[in-house]
Structures are given as C-alpha cells and as structure tokens.
Amino acid sequence: MAYLDNIAVFVRVVELGNLSAAGRDMRLSPAVASNRIKELEKHLNVRLFNRTTRQLMPTEHGSVFYEGAKKVLDAIVEAEAAVIALSGSPRGTIRVTAPLGLGRRFIASGIPDFHDTYPDIEVRLRLSDHNIDILKEGLDLAFKLGVIEDSSLRMRGIMDCERVLVAAPGYLEQRGEPTDPRQLVDRKHDCLMLRYPGLREHFWVLQTPEGPQKFEVHGPYDSDDGDVLTGWALSGRGIINKPRFEIEPFIREGRLKVIMTQTPPVPVQLAAVYPHKKLQDPKVRLLLDFMADRCQRMIKDILAAK
Numbered sequence: 001m002a003y004l005d006n007i008a009v010f011v012r013v014v015e016l017g018n019l020s021a022a023g024r025d026m027r028l029s030p031a032v033a034s035n036r037i038k039e040l041e042k043h044l045n046v047r048l049f050n051r052t053t054r055q056l057m058p059t060e061h062g063s064v065f066y067e068g069a070k071k072v073l074d075a076i077v078e079a080e081a082a083v084i085a086l087s088g089s090p091r092g093t094i095r096v097t098a099p100l101g102l103g104r105r106f107i108a109s110g111i112p113d114f115h116d117t118y119p120d121i122e123v124r125l126r127l128s129d130h131n132i133d134i135l136k137e138g139l140d141l142a143f144k145l146g147v148i149e150d151s152s153l154r155m156r157g158i159m160d161c162e163r164v165l166v167a168a169p170g171y172l173e174q175r176g177e178p179t180d181p182r183q184l185v186d187r188k189h190d191c192l193m194l195r196y197p198g199l200r201e202h203f204w205v206l207q208t209p210e211g212p213q214k215f216e217v218h219g220p221y222d223s224d225d226g227d228v229l230t231g232w233a234l235s236g237r238g239i240i241n242k243p244r245f246e247i248e249p250f251i252r253e254g255r256l257k258v259i260m261t262q263t264p265p266v267p268v269q270l271a272a273v274y275p276h277k278k279l280q281d282p283k284v285r286l287l288l289d290f291m292a293d294r295c296q297r298m299i300k301d302i303l304a305a306k
Contacts (some may be wrong), residue, residue: 001124003043004076007069007146009036010048014066015138025095025124025138069139090283091120097134098143098294100297101226101246102270103127107143110294114287121283129226135275140284143291145243156272158292159299162244163265165204166256170236178239181206181263184217190238191217192229205261218264241265245299252305270295 013033023033040046048062066177080092098107104127111123126132126139134142134153145161167177178189184204193202203214204241219238223229230247233240234255240247250256272288 002039004073006036006043008042008073009033010040011066011069011073012138013056013137014058014062015051017057019056032130039063055158058203089120090118090286092281092283093122093124094141094163094287095126095137095139095287096126096127096141096143096285096287097128097132097137097139098151099145099226100127100129101230102143102145102305104227105246106295106298107291109306110291116289117290118286121287123287129224131280132275140274140281140290143295144271145268145274146271153273156274156288156292158272159296159297160267161270163268164243164244164247164251164258165239165241165260166233166247166251167239168234168255168260169257171233172257172259174176174236177259178261179261179262181208181213181215184239185215187218191219192232192240193217193222194217194226195222195224205266207266208263212266241259243268245302248302248305 009022009026012025013019016025017021019037020030021035022028026033028036037048044061044065046061046065046072047059048065050054050059059083091103096107097103103125108125108127111125114123115121126137132139132142143158175189178184183189184191191204195202202215204210205214221232223232226242226246229240230242230250232238234250239259244251247256249257274284274288
C-alpha cells in the first residue's frame with residue numbers, strides 16, 4: 001500500500017508541478033511528500049524529477065513512469081468504483097471546482113448537506129474564476145458557466161441562464177444610458193471585464209437583429225474575480241455582463257438597472273464537466289445529481305422572488 005501511496009504522490013507532483021502544492025492537495029506536509037518521492041526514486045533506482053527553485057519537471061524516466069503510473073491509478077479507481085456500486089455504500093474523495101460566485105452561493109453551501117447524507121464521501125472544493133484544466137489538475141468534476149472546447153471532457157447541461165447588462169443608476173445618470181452596442185465599442189462607456197491569464201479575447205456576445213455578434217468592449221480596469229466586478233458596478237464604476245441570478249437581488253432593490261434590453265447578452269449554460277470515465281464513479285454521479293438539483297431549485301427561487 002505504501003508503494004501505491006508513493007505513486008499517487010508522484011502523479012500529483014507531475015500534474016501540479018510543485019511538491020508543496022501536491023502535498024497540500026493530498027493533505028501531506030512537504031517533508032512527507034518529499035520522502036515519498038525519494039522512496040519511489042530509491043525503489044526504481046532512477047531520478048524522477050529535475051529540481052528547480054520553483055518547479056519540479058519530470059525527467060525522461062519520470063515522464064515514462066508517469067504514463068504507466070496514471071493508468072494504474074485510474075484502473076484502481078475504476079475497480080473501487082465498481083465494487084462500491086455493488087456494495088451500495090459510496091465513499092472516497094471527490095475533487096470539485098466551480099466559479100467563485102456560483103461556487104460560494106450554491107456549491108459550497110450545499111456540501112455540508114451532501115456530507116450529512118453521504119458521510120463517507122469527502123469533498124475538496126476549489127473555487128476560481130480562472131479557466132482551470134481539470135485533467136491537468138486531477139479534478140473529478142467542474143461546474144461551469146459556458147461552453148467547453150476540450151473534446152476529451154464530457155458535459156452535462158444543468159440549465160440555461162439569462163445574462164444581462166447592468167449598471168448602477170448613478171453611473172447611468174452621469175454617463176447616459178447606452179442603447180446600441182456600438183456605444184460600448186467606441187469607448188463611450190466603461191465596461192468591467194472578467195479577465196485572467198490565458199484568456200485570448202475580450203468581448204461580449206450580444207443578440208442583435210442579425211443574430212449573435214461579438215463586440216470588443218473596453219474599460220479602465222478589470223479583474224479575475226466576478227464578485228469584484230459586481231462590487232465595482234454597485235459603486236457606479238461601469239457596466240457589467242452577468243448571469244441574472246447572480247445579481248437579481250440588486251436589480252430588485254434598484255441598486256443595478258438592466259440596460260440594452262433590445263440587444264441582451266446571449267444566455268449562458270450552467271453545466272457540469274468531467275473526464276470521460278468519471279461519471280462511472282457512483283460518488284461523482286451522486287454529487288453531480290445532488291448539486292444539479294440544488295442549483296436548479298435555488299436559481300429558480302431567486303428569479304421568482306418578489
């Protein structure tokens with residue numbers, strides 16, 4: 001068993017590129033994680049990593065061993081899932097990610113209830129508005145707002161969500177209310193953008209009489225945290241493009257006003273994304289079903305509230 005534990009640590013180090021990050025992910029101290037790697041290298045009588053000050057890069061031996069080790073661990077996970085499915089008592093760990101706003105409001109708040117129902121399942125939640133590579137990060141399940149481009153992943157749609165352009169009344173009184181997308185493109189208004197490293201384009205897709213069109217918009221500052229953008233909009237700093245359920249309370253209170261209703265943003269799909277074989281794992285399927293139902297009910301309640 002110790003050998004398999006060493007292999008599991010090795011695989012996470014390769015995937016995360018950092019010994020400390022792999023240790024934290026597996027709830028091990030850096031010293032313990034380092035010893036696991038040393039034991040594995042001693043057993044194989046090869047060096048598995050080239051060490052730099054910031055990152056561990058697999059050697060040629062390490063890269064070859066990783067491919068085989070990953071298959072072994074995946075096979076063990078599949079075998080365990082098959083046994084658990086027969087036993088009817090799901091257990092184990094699920095690594096999940098979600099956007100910050102969605103994750104805080106719906107996913108994080110539901111995990112204690114899920115654990116009460118399935119006490120033998122541990123959930124490790126990672127919240128980020130960045131575009132996370134769930135295969136590289138070794139995640140089991142991701143909740144996303146938008147489409148996926150990675151053909152190696154599978155997607156289950158949960159619900160379509162209306163998006164709206166909104167701004168604070170004070171901003172609109174000062175700058176005027178835009179009525180045409182071209183007023184956003186020509187820098188007459190400040191658009192608050194969600195941006196993060198690796199994002200190649202910065203545009204909003206709006207519905208027009210000619211169909212959906214991309215409009216490159218601009219603003220004086222941006223953030224990789226969607227809730228930060230909402231805060232800026234509430235303080236009168238610009239226009240944001242948001243799923244309506246995230247900001248419906250502010251709209252209802254009159255703190256934000258929906259604008260450009262003739263050319264609204266295209267809707268966004270709330271979906272769950274997972275590696276191809278993960279949904280065969282009963283615990284992953286249970287969490288997905290639980291959270292999908294929870295998100296649908298909570299979002300509908302928010303939008304229906306008076």
